[in-house]
Amino acid sequence: MALYFGLGRQREFAVLLASGASYLMLGALVGLLLFLLARGWRSAVVAGVVVAGVLWTQVPIFVSDGRAAGGPVVTVLQSNLLFGGADVDRIVRTVRDEQVDLLTVEELTAEAVTKFETAGLAALLPYRYVEPGGYGQGTGIYSRYPLRDTRKYDGFVMGNLGAVMEHPQRGPVAVFAFHPMPPPLDFAAWTAEMRRIREILDATTGPALVGADFNATRDHTAFRDLLRGEFASAAELVGAGPLPTYPTDKRWGPVIGIDHILIAGGTAEKVEAMTIAGSDHRAVLARTRLDG
CATH class of the missing domain: 1.10.287 (Helix Hairpins)
Structure with a gap:
Protein backbone atom coordinates (compact mmCIF):
# COMPACT_ATOMS: atom_id res chain seq x y z
CA MET A 1 0.00 0.00 0.00
CA VAL A 63 3.81 25.72 -38.01
CA SER A 64 0.41 25.58 -39.66
CA ASP A 65 -0.52 22.19 -41.07
CA GLY A 66 -1.87 23.90 -44.21
CA ARG A 67 -5.07 21.88 -44.21
CA ALA A 68 -8.03 23.38 -46.07
CA ALA A 69 -11.76 22.72 -45.78
CA GLY A 70 -14.59 23.68 -48.10
CA GLY A 71 -17.51 24.00 -45.71
CA PRO A 72 -18.97 26.86 -43.65
CA VAL A 73 -17.06 28.95 -41.13
CA VAL A 74 -18.00 28.47 -37.47
CA THR A 75 -16.39 30.90 -35.04
CA VAL A 76 -15.98 29.54 -31.51
CA LEU A 77 -15.26 31.42 -28.28
CA GLN A 78 -14.22 29.58 -25.11
CA SER A 79 -14.08 31.35 -21.73
CA ASN A 80 -13.74 30.39 -18.07
CA LEU A 81 -15.73 32.94 -16.02
CA LEU A 82 -13.97 32.49 -12.63
CA PHE A 83 -17.06 31.76 -10.51
CA GLY A 84 -19.17 33.98 -12.76
CA GLY A 85 -17.10 37.10 -12.05
CA ALA A 86 -15.73 37.68 -15.57
CA ASP A 87 -16.65 40.77 -17.59
CA VAL A 88 -19.66 39.41 -19.48
CA ASP A 89 -20.06 42.71 -21.37
CA ARG A 90 -16.62 42.18 -22.91
CA ILE A 91 -17.54 38.62 -23.84
CA VAL A 92 -20.79 39.77 -25.49
CA ARG A 93 -18.93 42.51 -27.39
CA THR A 94 -16.49 39.90 -28.64
CA VAL A 95 -19.38 37.68 -29.73
CA ARG A 96 -20.82 40.62 -31.66
CA ASP A 97 -17.58 41.97 -33.13
CA GLU A 98 -16.14 38.59 -34.12
CA GLN A 99 -19.50 37.17 -35.25
CA VAL A 100 -19.13 34.24 -32.89
CA ASP A 101 -21.42 31.29 -33.64
CA LEU A 102 -20.68 29.12 -30.61
CA LEU A 103 -19.77 30.20 -27.07
CA THR A 104 -18.71 27.75 -24.37
CA VAL A 105 -18.29 28.93 -20.78
CA GLU A 106 -17.18 27.30 -17.56
CA GLU A 107 -17.77 28.36 -13.94
CA LEU A 108 -21.14 29.73 -15.01
CA THR A 109 -23.33 30.93 -12.14
CA ALA A 110 -27.03 31.80 -12.16
CA GLU A 111 -26.03 35.44 -11.73
CA ALA A 112 -23.78 35.24 -14.79
CA VAL A 113 -26.64 33.78 -16.84
CA THR A 114 -28.73 36.83 -15.91
CA LYS A 115 -25.86 39.18 -16.74
CA PHE A 116 -25.53 37.59 -20.18
CA GLU A 117 -29.24 38.14 -20.78
CA THR A 118 -29.00 41.77 -19.67
CA ALA A 119 -25.97 42.35 -21.90
CA GLY A 120 -27.96 41.16 -24.95
CA LEU A 121 -26.34 37.79 -25.61
CA ALA A 122 -29.68 36.21 -26.55
CA ALA A 123 -30.02 38.54 -29.54
CA LEU A 124 -26.71 37.24 -30.89
CA LEU A 125 -26.80 33.62 -29.75
CA PRO A 126 -30.49 32.82 -29.20
CA TYR A 127 -30.07 29.11 -28.45
CA ARG A 128 -28.54 27.92 -25.25
CA TYR A 129 -28.03 24.96 -22.97
CA VAL A 130 -26.87 26.07 -19.54
CA GLU A 131 -26.32 24.24 -16.29
CA PRO A 132 -25.34 27.03 -13.87
CA GLY A 133 -23.89 26.17 -10.49
CA GLY A 134 -22.01 27.49 -7.51
CA TYR A 135 -18.25 27.74 -7.24
CA GLY A 136 -16.81 26.23 -10.45
CA GLN A 137 -19.54 23.71 -11.22
CA GLY A 138 -21.61 25.60 -13.80
CA THR A 139 -21.13 25.24 -17.56
CA GLY A 140 -22.93 26.60 -20.61
CA ILE A 141 -23.25 26.39 -24.39
CA TYR A 142 -24.64 29.34 -26.36
CA SER A 143 -25.28 29.00 -30.10
CA ARG A 144 -26.36 30.99 -33.13
CA TYR A 145 -28.09 27.88 -34.43
CA PRO A 146 -30.64 25.53 -32.86
CA LEU A 147 -29.46 23.01 -30.27
CA ARG A 148 -30.94 19.57 -29.69
CA ASP A 149 -30.07 16.37 -27.84
CA THR A 150 -28.62 18.38 -24.96
CA ARG A 151 -27.04 16.33 -22.21
CA LYS A 152 -25.06 16.69 -19.03
CA TYR A 153 -22.57 13.86 -18.74
CA ASP A 154 -22.25 11.76 -15.64
CA GLY A 155 -18.93 10.82 -14.09
CA PHE A 156 -17.81 14.42 -13.50
CA VAL A 157 -17.58 16.67 -10.46
CA MET A 158 -18.34 19.82 -12.48
CA GLY A 159 -20.71 20.38 -15.38
CA ASN A 160 -19.60 18.79 -18.66
CA LEU A 161 -22.10 19.28 -21.47
CA GLY A 162 -22.85 18.13 -24.99
CA ALA A 163 -25.43 18.98 -27.65
CA VAL A 164 -26.06 18.82 -31.37
CA MET A 165 -26.04 22.13 -33.23
CA GLU A 166 -28.15 22.22 -36.40
CA HIS A 167 -26.07 24.25 -38.82
CA PRO A 168 -28.15 25.53 -41.77
CA GLN A 169 -25.42 24.63 -44.28
CA ARG A 170 -23.63 21.68 -42.69
CA GLY A 171 -26.41 19.97 -40.80
CA PRO A 172 -25.82 18.36 -37.38
CA VAL A 173 -22.59 19.31 -35.61
CA ALA A 174 -21.74 17.86 -32.20
CA VAL A 175 -20.70 20.54 -29.70
CA PHE A 176 -19.18 20.10 -26.26
CA ALA A 177 -18.17 22.17 -23.23
CA PHE A 178 -15.79 20.31 -20.91
CA HIS A 179 -14.32 21.22 -17.54
CA PRO A 180 -12.53 18.38 -15.69
CA MET A 181 -11.27 18.86 -12.17
CA PRO A 182 -7.92 20.66 -11.73
CA PRO A 183 -5.27 18.00 -10.96
CA PRO A 184 -3.84 19.93 -7.97
CA LEU A 185 -7.27 19.75 -6.30
CA ASP A 186 -8.10 16.13 -7.09
CA PHE A 187 -5.59 14.30 -9.23
CA ALA A 188 -7.52 11.03 -9.28
CA ALA A 189 -10.69 12.80 -10.42
CA TRP A 190 -8.83 14.70 -13.16
CA THR A 191 -7.29 11.48 -14.45
CA ALA A 192 -10.64 9.68 -14.50
CA GLU A 193 -12.47 12.62 -16.05
CA MET A 194 -9.94 13.10 -18.84
CA ARG A 195 -10.34 9.41 -19.60
CA ARG A 196 -14.12 9.85 -19.64
CA ILE A 197 -13.81 12.81 -22.05
CA ARG A 198 -11.69 10.67 -24.34
CA GLU A 199 -14.41 8.02 -24.35
CA ILE A 200 -17.03 10.63 -25.24
CA LEU A 201 -14.95 12.01 -28.11
CA ASP A 202 -14.03 8.55 -29.37
CA ALA A 203 -17.75 7.77 -29.63
CA THR A 204 -18.47 10.95 -31.61
CA THR A 205 -18.98 10.73 -35.36
CA GLY A 206 -19.22 13.50 -37.92
CA PRO A 207 -18.17 17.13 -37.48
CA ALA A 208 -17.69 18.31 -33.91
CA LEU A 209 -16.47 21.33 -31.95
CA VAL A 210 -15.16 21.42 -28.38
CA GLY A 211 -14.59 24.39 -26.11
CA ALA A 212 -12.95 23.48 -22.82
CA ASP A 213 -10.89 24.34 -19.83
CA PHE A 214 -9.15 20.96 -19.75
CA ASN A 215 -6.82 21.95 -16.90
CA ALA A 216 -4.20 20.32 -19.13
CA THR A 217 -1.55 21.52 -21.55
CA ARG A 218 -0.39 19.88 -24.77
CA ASP A 219 2.49 18.41 -22.77
CA HIS A 220 0.09 16.20 -20.81
CA THR A 221 -0.42 12.71 -22.19
CA ALA A 222 -4.07 12.85 -21.09
CA PHE A 223 -4.62 15.84 -23.39
CA ARG A 224 -2.70 14.40 -26.33
CA ASP A 225 -4.81 11.25 -26.02
CA LEU A 226 -7.83 13.35 -26.97
CA LEU A 227 -6.17 14.07 -30.32
CA ARG A 228 -5.37 10.50 -31.25
CA GLY A 229 -8.57 10.08 -33.30
CA GLU A 230 -10.56 12.53 -35.40
CA PHE A 231 -10.03 15.56 -33.17
CA ALA A 232 -7.33 18.19 -33.60
CA SER A 233 -6.32 21.23 -31.57
CA ALA A 234 -7.31 24.44 -33.33
CA ALA A 235 -4.18 26.18 -31.98
CA GLU A 236 -1.91 23.49 -33.41
CA LEU A 237 -3.71 23.51 -36.76
CA VAL A 238 -2.82 27.18 -37.29
CA GLY A 239 0.61 27.03 -35.62
CA ALA A 240 -0.35 29.36 -32.78
CA GLY A 241 2.30 27.97 -30.43
CA PRO A 242 1.60 27.12 -26.76
CA LEU A 243 -1.07 29.89 -26.47
CA PRO A 244 -0.80 30.47 -22.69
CA THR A 245 -4.15 31.20 -21.04
CA TYR A 246 -3.60 30.77 -17.29
CA PRO A 247 -3.23 32.43 -14.83
CA THR A 248 -4.07 36.01 -15.76
CA ASP A 249 -4.62 37.17 -12.18
CA LYS A 250 -0.91 36.90 -11.36
CA ARG A 251 1.77 39.41 -12.30
CA TRP A 252 3.85 36.59 -13.79
CA GLY A 253 1.03 35.04 -15.84
CA PRO A 254 -0.26 33.64 -18.04
CA VAL A 255 2.31 30.88 -18.48
CA ILE A 256 0.44 27.69 -19.42
CA GLY A 257 -2.19 26.92 -22.03
CA ILE A 258 -5.03 24.92 -20.47
CA ASP A 259 -7.97 26.36 -22.43
CA HIS A 260 -8.48 24.70 -25.80
CA ILE A 261 -10.75 24.49 -28.81
CA LEU A 262 -10.83 21.16 -30.64
CA ILE A 263 -12.33 20.34 -34.00
CA ALA A 264 -13.24 17.16 -35.87
CA GLY A 265 -14.28 17.18 -39.50
CA GLY A 266 -12.73 20.51 -40.35
CA THR A 267 -9.81 22.84 -39.76
CA ALA A 268 -8.95 26.16 -38.12
CA GLU A 269 -8.03 29.36 -39.91
CA LYS A 270 -7.39 31.70 -36.97
CA VAL A 271 -6.83 31.24 -33.24
CA GLU A 272 -6.07 33.88 -30.63
CA ALA A 273 -6.28 34.36 -26.88
CA MET A 274 -7.70 37.47 -25.25
CA THR A 275 -7.74 38.79 -21.71
CA ILE A 276 -11.15 39.05 -20.02
CA ALA A 277 -11.29 41.25 -16.93
CA GLY A 278 -12.50 39.45 -13.82
CA SER A 279 -11.32 36.02 -14.96
CA ASP A 280 -8.11 34.18 -14.21
CA HIS A 281 -8.15 32.64 -17.71
CA ARG A 282 -7.72 34.19 -21.12
CA ALA A 283 -10.53 33.40 -23.52
CA VAL A 284 -9.73 31.53 -26.74
CA LEU A 285 -11.24 32.54 -30.08
CA ALA A 286 -11.04 30.20 -33.07
CA ARG A 287 -12.34 30.69 -36.58
CA THR A 288 -12.94 27.16 -37.79
CA ARG A 289 -14.08 25.87 -41.14
CA LEU A 290 -15.95 22.60 -41.41
CA ASP A 291 -15.44 20.11 -44.20
CA GLY A 292 -17.91 20.50 -47.05
Missing part, protein backbone atom coordinates in the same frame (compact mmCIF):
# COMPACT_ATOMS: atom_id res chain seq x y z
CA ALA A 2 2.81 2.38 0.89
CA LEU A 3 4.56 1.55 -2.39
CA TYR A 4 1.35 2.22 -4.37
CA PHE A 5 0.88 5.55 -2.60
CA GLY A 6 4.47 6.51 -3.31
CA LEU A 7 4.17 5.67 -7.00
CA GLY A 8 0.86 7.53 -7.18
CA ARG A 9 2.41 10.64 -5.66
CA GLN A 10 5.34 10.42 -8.06
CA ARG A 11 2.98 10.17 -11.03
CA GLU A 12 0.95 13.13 -9.76
CA PHE A 13 4.11 15.21 -9.40
CA ALA A 14 5.21 14.25 -12.91
CA VAL A 15 1.87 15.33 -14.37
CA LEU A 16 1.99 18.67 -12.57
CA LEU A 17 5.59 19.18 -13.68
CA ALA A 18 4.52 18.51 -17.28
CA SER A 19 2.38 21.66 -17.17
CA GLY A 20 5.55 23.68 -17.58
CA ALA A 21 7.49 21.19 -19.70
CA SER A 22 7.87 23.63 -22.57
CA TYR A 23 9.74 26.04 -20.31
CA LEU A 24 11.85 23.30 -18.78
CA MET A 25 12.94 22.31 -22.29
CA LEU A 26 14.51 25.74 -22.68
CA GLY A 27 17.08 24.56 -20.15
CA ALA A 28 18.47 22.26 -22.81
CA LEU A 29 19.36 25.27 -24.96
CA VAL A 30 21.02 27.02 -22.03
CA GLY A 31 22.94 23.86 -21.16
CA LEU A 32 24.21 23.48 -24.72
CA LEU A 33 25.44 27.07 -24.76
CA LEU A 34 27.23 26.68 -21.42
CA PHE A 35 28.92 23.44 -22.49
CA LEU A 36 30.11 25.06 -25.71
CA LEU A 37 31.50 28.05 -23.83
CA ALA A 38 33.28 25.69 -21.42
CA ARG A 39 34.47 23.55 -24.33
CA GLY A 40 32.92 20.49 -22.78
CA TRP A 41 32.54 18.82 -26.16
CA ARG A 42 31.19 15.46 -25.03
CA SER A 43 28.60 17.09 -22.80
CA ALA A 44 27.79 19.49 -25.62
CA VAL A 45 27.07 16.54 -27.94
CA VAL A 46 24.67 15.08 -25.38
CA ALA A 47 23.01 18.48 -24.89
CA GLY A 48 22.79 18.84 -28.68
CA VAL A 49 20.87 15.58 -28.91
CA VAL A 50 18.47 16.84 -26.22
CA VAL A 51 18.05 20.15 -28.08
CA ALA A 52 17.26 18.25 -31.27
CA GLY A 53 14.56 16.37 -29.40
CA VAL A 54 13.17 19.62 -28.03
CA LEU A 55 13.02 21.14 -31.50
CA TRP A 56 11.37 18.00 -32.84
CA THR A 57 8.54 18.30 -30.32
CA GLN A 58 8.17 22.08 -30.08
CA VAL A 59 8.70 23.52 -33.57
CA PRO A 60 5.62 21.85 -35.12
CA ILE A 61 3.26 23.78 -32.82
CA PHE A 62 4.44 27.00 -34.47
Whole structure:
Protein backbone atom coordinates (compact mmCIF):
# COMPACT_ATOMS: atom_id res chain seq x y z
CA MET A 1 0.00 0.00 0.00
CA ALA A 2 2.81 2.38 0.89
CA LEU A 3 4.56 1.55 -2.39
CA TYR A 4 1.35 2.22 -4.37
CA PHE A 5 0.88 5.55 -2.60
CA GLY A 6 4.47 6.51 -3.31
CA LEU A 7 4.17 5.67 -7.00
CA GLY A 8 0.86 7.53 -7.18
CA ARG A 9 2.41 10.64 -5.66
CA GLN A 10 5.34 10.42 -8.06
CA ARG A 11 2.98 10.17 -11.03
CA GLU A 12 0.95 13.13 -9.76
CA PHE A 13 4.11 15.21 -9.40
CA ALA A 14 5.21 14.25 -12.91
CA VAL A 15 1.87 15.33 -14.37
CA LEU A 16 1.99 18.67 -12.57
CA LEU A 17 5.59 19.18 -13.68
CA ALA A 18 4.52 18.51 -17.28
CA SER A 19 2.38 21.66 -17.17
CA GLY A 20 5.55 23.68 -17.58
CA ALA A 21 7.49 21.19 -19.70
CA SER A 22 7.87 23.63 -22.57
CA TYR A 23 9.74 26.04 -20.31
CA LEU A 24 11.85 23.30 -18.78
CA MET A 25 12.94 22.31 -22.29
CA LEU A 26 14.51 25.74 -22.68
CA GLY A 27 17.08 24.56 -20.15
CA ALA A 28 18.47 22.26 -22.81
CA LEU A 29 19.36 25.27 -24.96
CA VAL A 30 21.02 27.02 -22.03
CA GLY A 31 22.94 23.86 -21.16
CA LEU A 32 24.21 23.48 -24.72
CA LEU A 33 25.44 27.07 -24.76
CA LEU A 34 27.23 26.68 -21.42
CA PHE A 35 28.92 23.44 -22.49
CA LEU A 36 30.11 25.06 -25.71
CA LEU A 37 31.50 28.05 -23.83
CA ALA A 38 33.28 25.69 -21.42
CA ARG A 39 34.47 23.55 -24.33
CA GLY A 40 32.92 20.49 -22.78
CA TRP A 41 32.54 18.82 -26.16
CA ARG A 42 31.19 15.46 -25.03
CA SER A 43 28.60 17.09 -22.80
CA ALA A 44 27.79 19.49 -25.62
CA VAL A 45 27.07 16.54 -27.94
CA VAL A 46 24.67 15.08 -25.38
CA ALA A 47 23.01 18.48 -24.89
CA GLY A 48 22.79 18.84 -28.68
CA VAL A 49 20.87 15.58 -28.91
CA VAL A 50 18.47 16.84 -26.22
CA VAL A 51 18.05 20.15 -28.08
CA ALA A 52 17.26 18.25 -31.27
CA GLY A 53 14.56 16.37 -29.40
CA VAL A 54 13.17 19.62 -28.03
CA LEU A 55 13.02 21.14 -31.50
CA TRP A 56 11.37 18.00 -32.84
CA THR A 57 8.54 18.30 -30.32
CA GLN A 58 8.17 22.08 -30.08
CA VAL A 59 8.70 23.52 -33.57
CA PRO A 60 5.62 21.85 -35.12
CA ILE A 61 3.26 23.78 -32.82
CA PHE A 62 4.44 27.00 -34.47
CA VAL A 63 3.81 25.72 -38.01
CA SER A 64 0.41 25.58 -39.66
CA ASP A 65 -0.52 22.19 -41.07
CA GLY A 66 -1.87 23.90 -44.21
CA ARG A 67 -5.07 21.88 -44.21
CA ALA A 68 -8.03 23.38 -46.07
CA ALA A 69 -11.76 22.72 -45.78
CA GLY A 70 -14.59 23.68 -48.10
CA GLY A 71 -17.51 24.00 -45.71
CA PRO A 72 -18.97 26.86 -43.65
CA VAL A 73 -17.06 28.95 -41.13
CA VAL A 74 -18.00 28.47 -37.47
CA THR A 75 -16.39 30.90 -35.04
CA VAL A 76 -15.98 29.54 -31.51
CA LEU A 77 -15.26 31.42 -28.28
CA GLN A 78 -14.22 29.58 -25.11
CA SER A 79 -14.08 31.35 -21.73
CA ASN A 80 -13.74 30.39 -18.07
CA LEU A 81 -15.73 32.94 -16.02
CA LEU A 82 -13.97 32.49 -12.63
CA PHE A 83 -17.06 31.76 -10.51
CA GLY A 84 -19.17 33.98 -12.76
CA GLY A 85 -17.10 37.10 -12.05
CA ALA A 86 -15.73 37.68 -15.57
CA ASP A 87 -16.65 40.77 -17.59
CA VAL A 88 -19.66 39.41 -19.48
CA ASP A 89 -20.06 42.71 -21.37
CA ARG A 90 -16.62 42.18 -22.91
CA ILE A 91 -17.54 38.62 -23.84
CA VAL A 92 -20.79 39.77 -25.49
CA ARG A 93 -18.93 42.51 -27.39
CA THR A 94 -16.49 39.90 -28.64
CA VAL A 95 -19.38 37.68 -29.73
CA ARG A 96 -20.82 40.62 -31.66
CA ASP A 97 -17.58 41.97 -33.13
CA GLU A 98 -16.14 38.59 -34.12
CA GLN A 99 -19.50 37.17 -35.25
CA VAL A 100 -19.13 34.24 -32.89
CA ASP A 101 -21.42 31.29 -33.64
CA LEU A 102 -20.68 29.12 -30.61
CA LEU A 103 -19.77 30.20 -27.07
CA THR A 104 -18.71 27.75 -24.37
CA VAL A 105 -18.29 28.93 -20.78
CA GLU A 106 -17.18 27.30 -17.56
CA GLU A 107 -17.77 28.36 -13.94
CA LEU A 108 -21.14 29.73 -15.01
CA THR A 109 -23.33 30.93 -12.14
CA ALA A 110 -27.03 31.80 -12.16
CA GLU A 111 -26.03 35.44 -11.73
CA ALA A 112 -23.78 35.24 -14.79
CA VAL A 113 -26.64 33.78 -16.84
CA THR A 114 -28.73 36.83 -15.91
CA LYS A 115 -25.86 39.18 -16.74
CA PHE A 116 -25.53 37.59 -20.18
CA GLU A 117 -29.24 38.14 -20.78
CA THR A 118 -29.00 41.77 -19.67
CA ALA A 119 -25.97 42.35 -21.90
CA GLY A 120 -27.96 41.16 -24.95
CA LEU A 121 -26.34 37.79 -25.61
CA ALA A 122 -29.68 36.21 -26.55
CA ALA A 123 -30.02 38.54 -29.54
CA LEU A 124 -26.71 37.24 -30.89
CA LEU A 125 -26.80 33.62 -29.75
CA PRO A 126 -30.49 32.82 -29.20
CA TYR A 127 -30.07 29.11 -28.45
CA ARG A 128 -28.54 27.92 -25.25
CA TYR A 129 -28.03 24.96 -22.97
CA VAL A 130 -26.87 26.07 -19.54
CA GLU A 131 -26.32 24.24 -16.29
CA PRO A 132 -25.34 27.03 -13.87
CA GLY A 133 -23.89 26.17 -10.49
CA GLY A 134 -22.01 27.49 -7.51
CA TYR A 135 -18.25 27.74 -7.24
CA GLY A 136 -16.81 26.23 -10.45
CA GLN A 137 -19.54 23.71 -11.22
CA GLY A 138 -21.61 25.60 -13.80
CA THR A 139 -21.13 25.24 -17.56
CA GLY A 140 -22.93 26.60 -20.61
CA ILE A 141 -23.25 26.39 -24.39
CA TYR A 142 -24.64 29.34 -26.36
CA SER A 143 -25.28 29.00 -30.10
CA ARG A 144 -26.36 30.99 -33.13
CA TYR A 145 -28.09 27.88 -34.43
CA PRO A 146 -30.64 25.53 -32.86
CA LEU A 147 -29.46 23.01 -30.27
CA ARG A 148 -30.94 19.57 -29.69
CA ASP A 149 -30.07 16.37 -27.84
CA THR A 150 -28.62 18.38 -24.96
CA ARG A 151 -27.04 16.33 -22.21
CA LYS A 152 -25.06 16.69 -19.03
CA TYR A 153 -22.57 13.86 -18.74
CA ASP A 154 -22.25 11.76 -15.64
CA GLY A 155 -18.93 10.82 -14.09
CA PHE A 156 -17.81 14.42 -13.50
CA VAL A 157 -17.58 16.67 -10.46
CA MET A 158 -18.34 19.82 -12.48
CA GLY A 159 -20.71 20.38 -15.38
CA ASN A 160 -19.60 18.79 -18.66
CA LEU A 161 -22.10 19.28 -21.47
CA GLY A 162 -22.85 18.13 -24.99
CA ALA A 163 -25.43 18.98 -27.65
CA VAL A 164 -26.06 18.82 -31.37
CA MET A 165 -26.04 22.13 -33.23
CA GLU A 166 -28.15 22.22 -36.40
CA HIS A 167 -26.07 24.25 -38.82
CA PRO A 168 -28.15 25.53 -41.77
CA GLN A 169 -25.42 24.63 -44.28
CA ARG A 170 -23.63 21.68 -42.69
CA GLY A 171 -26.41 19.97 -40.80
CA PRO A 172 -25.82 18.36 -37.38
CA VAL A 173 -22.59 19.31 -35.61
CA ALA A 174 -21.74 17.86 -32.20
CA VAL A 175 -20.70 20.54 -29.70
CA PHE A 176 -19.18 20.10 -26.26
CA ALA A 177 -18.17 22.17 -23.23
CA PHE A 178 -15.79 20.31 -20.91
CA HIS A 179 -14.32 21.22 -17.54
CA PRO A 180 -12.53 18.38 -15.69
CA MET A 181 -11.27 18.86 -12.17
CA PRO A 182 -7.92 20.66 -11.73
CA PRO A 183 -5.27 18.00 -10.96
CA PRO A 184 -3.84 19.93 -7.97
CA LEU A 185 -7.27 19.75 -6.30
CA ASP A 186 -8.10 16.13 -7.09
CA PHE A 187 -5.59 14.30 -9.23
CA ALA A 188 -7.52 11.03 -9.28
CA ALA A 189 -10.69 12.80 -10.42
CA TRP A 190 -8.83 14.70 -13.16
CA THR A 191 -7.29 11.48 -14.45
CA ALA A 192 -10.64 9.68 -14.50
CA GLU A 193 -12.47 12.62 -16.05
CA MET A 194 -9.94 13.10 -18.84
CA ARG A 195 -10.34 9.41 -19.60
CA ARG A 196 -14.12 9.85 -19.64
CA ILE A 197 -13.81 12.81 -22.05
CA ARG A 198 -11.69 10.67 -24.34
CA GLU A 199 -14.41 8.02 -24.35
CA ILE A 200 -17.03 10.63 -25.24
CA LEU A 201 -14.95 12.01 -28.11
CA ASP A 202 -14.03 8.55 -29.37
CA ALA A 203 -17.75 7.77 -29.63
CA THR A 204 -18.47 10.95 -31.61
CA THR A 205 -18.98 10.73 -35.36
CA GLY A 206 -19.22 13.50 -37.92
CA PRO A 207 -18.17 17.13 -37.48
CA ALA A 208 -17.69 18.31 -33.91
CA LEU A 209 -16.47 21.33 -31.95
CA VAL A 210 -15.16 21.42 -28.38
CA GLY A 211 -14.59 24.39 -26.11
CA ALA A 212 -12.95 23.48 -22.82
CA ASP A 213 -10.89 24.34 -19.83
CA PHE A 214 -9.15 20.96 -19.75
CA ASN A 215 -6.82 21.95 -16.90
CA ALA A 216 -4.20 20.32 -19.13
CA THR A 217 -1.55 21.52 -21.55
CA ARG A 218 -0.39 19.88 -24.77
CA ASP A 219 2.49 18.41 -22.77
CA HIS A 220 0.09 16.20 -20.81
CA THR A 221 -0.42 12.71 -22.19
CA ALA A 222 -4.07 12.85 -21.09
CA PHE A 223 -4.62 15.84 -23.39
CA ARG A 224 -2.70 14.40 -26.33
CA ASP A 225 -4.81 11.25 -26.02
CA LEU A 226 -7.83 13.35 -26.97
CA LEU A 227 -6.17 14.07 -30.32
CA ARG A 228 -5.37 10.50 -31.25
CA GLY A 229 -8.57 10.08 -33.30
CA GLU A 230 -10.56 12.53 -35.40
CA PHE A 231 -10.03 15.56 -33.17
CA ALA A 232 -7.33 18.19 -33.60
CA SER A 233 -6.32 21.23 -31.57
CA ALA A 234 -7.31 24.44 -33.33
CA ALA A 235 -4.18 26.18 -31.98
CA GLU A 236 -1.91 23.49 -33.41
CA LEU A 237 -3.71 23.51 -36.76
CA VAL A 238 -2.82 27.18 -37.29
CA GLY A 239 0.61 27.03 -35.62
CA ALA A 240 -0.35 29.36 -32.78
CA GLY A 241 2.30 27.97 -30.43
CA PRO A 242 1.60 27.12 -26.76
CA LEU A 243 -1.07 29.89 -26.47
CA PRO A 244 -0.80 30.47 -22.69
CA THR A 245 -4.15 31.20 -21.04
CA TYR A 246 -3.60 30.77 -17.29
CA PRO A 247 -3.23 32.43 -14.83
CA THR A 248 -4.07 36.01 -15.76
CA ASP A 249 -4.62 37.17 -12.18
CA LYS A 250 -0.91 36.90 -11.36
CA ARG A 251 1.77 39.41 -12.30
CA TRP A 252 3.85 36.59 -13.79
CA GLY A 253 1.03 35.04 -15.84
CA PRO A 254 -0.26 33.64 -18.04
CA VAL A 255 2.31 30.88 -18.48
CA ILE A 256 0.44 27.69 -19.42
CA GLY A 257 -2.19 26.92 -22.03
CA ILE A 258 -5.03 24.92 -20.47
CA ASP A 259 -7.97 26.36 -22.43
CA HIS A 260 -8.48 24.70 -25.80
CA ILE A 261 -10.75 24.49 -28.81
CA LEU A 262 -10.83 21.16 -30.64
CA ILE A 263 -12.33 20.34 -34.00
CA ALA A 264 -13.24 17.16 -35.87
CA GLY A 265 -14.28 17.18 -39.50
CA GLY A 266 -12.73 20.51 -40.35
CA THR A 267 -9.81 22.84 -39.76
CA ALA A 268 -8.95 26.16 -38.12
CA GLU A 269 -8.03 29.36 -39.91
CA LYS A 270 -7.39 31.70 -36.97
CA VAL A 271 -6.83 31.24 -33.24
CA GLU A 272 -6.07 33.88 -30.63
CA ALA A 273 -6.28 34.36 -26.88
CA MET A 274 -7.70 37.47 -25.25
CA THR A 275 -7.74 38.79 -21.71
CA ILE A 276 -11.15 39.05 -20.02
CA ALA A 277 -11.29 41.25 -16.93
CA GLY A 278 -12.50 39.45 -13.82
CA SER A 279 -11.32 36.02 -14.96
CA ASP A 280 -8.11 34.18 -14.21
CA HIS A 281 -8.15 32.64 -17.71
CA ARG A 282 -7.72 34.19 -21.12
CA ALA A 283 -10.53 33.40 -23.52
CA VAL A 284 -9.73 31.53 -26.74
CA LEU A 285 -11.24 32.54 -30.08
CA ALA A 286 -11.04 30.20 -33.07
CA ARG A 287 -12.34 30.69 -36.58
CA THR A 288 -12.94 27.16 -37.79
CA ARG A 289 -14.08 25.87 -41.14
CA LEU A 290 -15.95 22.60 -41.41
CA ASP A 291 -15.44 20.11 -44.20
CA GLY A 292 -17.91 20.50 -47.05
